[in-house]
Amino acid sequence: MATNGSPSSRATTLSDVARLAGVSIATASKALNGRTQVKAETRARVLDAAERLSFSPNALARGLLAGRTGTVGLITSDLDGRFSIPILMGAEDAFGSGRVSVFLCDARGDAIREQHHVRALLSRRVDGLIVVGARPDPRPPLEPGVPVPVVYAYAPSQDPKDVSLVSDNVGGGRIAIEHLIACGRRRIAHITGDPTYGAAQDRSVGVLDALGRAGLELAGGTVLYGTWSEAWGRGATRLLLQQGTDVDAIFAGSDQIARGVVDALHEAGRRVPEDVAVIGFDNWEVLAANARPPLTSVDINLEHLGRVAAQRLVAAIDGHAASGTEVLPCRLVTRSSTAPIG
Amino acid sequence: MATNGSPSSRATTLSDVARLAGVSIATASKALNGRTQVKAETRARVLDAAERLSFSPNALARGLLAGRTGTVGLITSDLDGRFSIPILMGAEDAFGSGRVSVFLCDARGDAIREQHHVRALLSRRVDGLIVVGARPDPRPPLEPGVPVPVVYAYAPSQDPKDVSLVSDNVGGGRIAIEHLIACGRRRIAHITGDPTYGAAQDRSVGVLDALGRAGLELAGGTVLYGTWSEAWGRGATRLLLQQGTDVDAIFAGSDQIARGVVDALHEAGRRVPEDVAVIGFDNWEVLAANARPPLTSVDINLEHLGRVAAQRLVAAIDGHAASGTEVLPCRLVTRSSTAPIG
DNA sequence: ATACGTTGTGAAAACCTTTTCGGCACGAAG
């Protein structure tokens, strides 16, 4: 009660407006929606009445009639993870304060819960769905027979005919190495995370490709897979140094790993970037920018990905259906942890 | 098109079910909703038909009739900030996969955009609103006259009659200090962030209160206010040490600051926790758990806050209206950065 | 004066579900 501005019974309806303006609801509707066939003076009277009653049309009734609700569902699988959020922001942004509102659902990586949410959303007659995976590997598509367009973001659908949007991890690995080479580095190691992540594999592919083009080998001989943690970054770096591997640059598979790498380098008395340059991945602001020195990092443009996902979805809703997986480029953000050798 | 299971024209409706079951739509409705006055055998036939057509009732039509939509709006002011997200998760959780769906809106701290979103949500006839502030200071209430219950979370409304949920920052400061004292520490400093944050002030109050009870003074004589950054944690710690302040514990106003503190302590050759114990604030997993040593930290239970917000909102929607600001307790998460002095 | 086009307005249908209430059929009681 405390928050109810007016204890009045119900929201004002179009007929209230029509009555106040002295016209029929049909005319009122046309006046408010900018339809022709309404005398200017009548329209003004209606608009004034609507203003006075602070009328706002009932979207339910409108959606019921139009067969379109102007709502979409966004199903994420790890809200706590930091990947869903920028995507969500991008999508929210692209839909705009415009005509589309977003239902947010967190499935927590549980297929049952996901299905449940899909059902609920369809029951609310959403016009489309965006599915954001928990990790970038391909995931099973939603149950077949969903009667609205679906766009998969971050994690592509296993069905190649579905519309999916993913980051170019191969390219991300490549630009990191190209930057290091451009800095004059030649003995480059790659410490990354869980090898069961396709993204880790893809980045390695990009790394090896870029090195190969430059006629270089990977320092240490092999990609160092581990976990996506600072501890692993430290451990792998120590290992590398203990083995006496000659290294003047390390590309880390995540910013967390990079923090560990920098830490271990300092511990061993190596200067960053003078002795060893370091690149992270993800461009997680709070980690990358606050490191000592601030970390150069590969940004996978998640917000952009979310925006594109939203655009593809509205296109599909409007009948301009696309199909297949679209790969979006990464972007290098340079900070102080890389610099020309000298 | 690719994602459309059936290119069929429209979703199946109750009359489709009724026709297939050979009954009227009234009977079909009653059968599906567990109403009495339906013969068991008839009910079975209807349920079977609904199953076969994979019927799901149109929530719009239902909401139109019932005057309740089973939706709520969640307006956040900083999605990128890490405070909205746990609250959002808690709320999503409390509403459950149950009957309530959540519209998510990001106002980006812009009052105009916020108002716009409120209007849009009201037009969609949400049953209630949760407003999550960007920072924990009191904020202006929504425009008056909102015809549904509103709950403010994290940032309370400036109107004390509104329903608000906030963390107990005073208590958070207090339990941090009490823990340090229990560890045998006596020379405790407090390095925190932006003094224009009420939360920073409140924690300081808790700190001074706990110290006072124990008959202690703040090491360094005064609370060190600065910014919520690692750099400030480092800088303030260096300052403290340069001044020759005798210190055996530092309570940091955030985990980021705490990371800087630990960093500077190491740099100065002090051991953590043997020489100096450190406590962070926020319990931001990725920072606190990955620090060396892992940081003891005060957790403000944001997810719980979100859950309670959701509960208060449904209570208000169901007519059990409360009023006023509710303060929820913090919780200390101990890790290795604090230990009994020895 | 009649015929015709123009312009503005309103009645009514449609969207889909829930609920109320009247009615039908059937067995039992009078």
Next chain:
DNA sequence: CTTCGTGCCGAAAAGGTTTTCACAACGTAT
């Protein structure tokens, strides 16, 4: 045979909006 009750079912209204189509009024051309 009539009356009553009981158990099931269906017709219809309600909820708020948009759109179509008919109709009224009025001015213009014949």
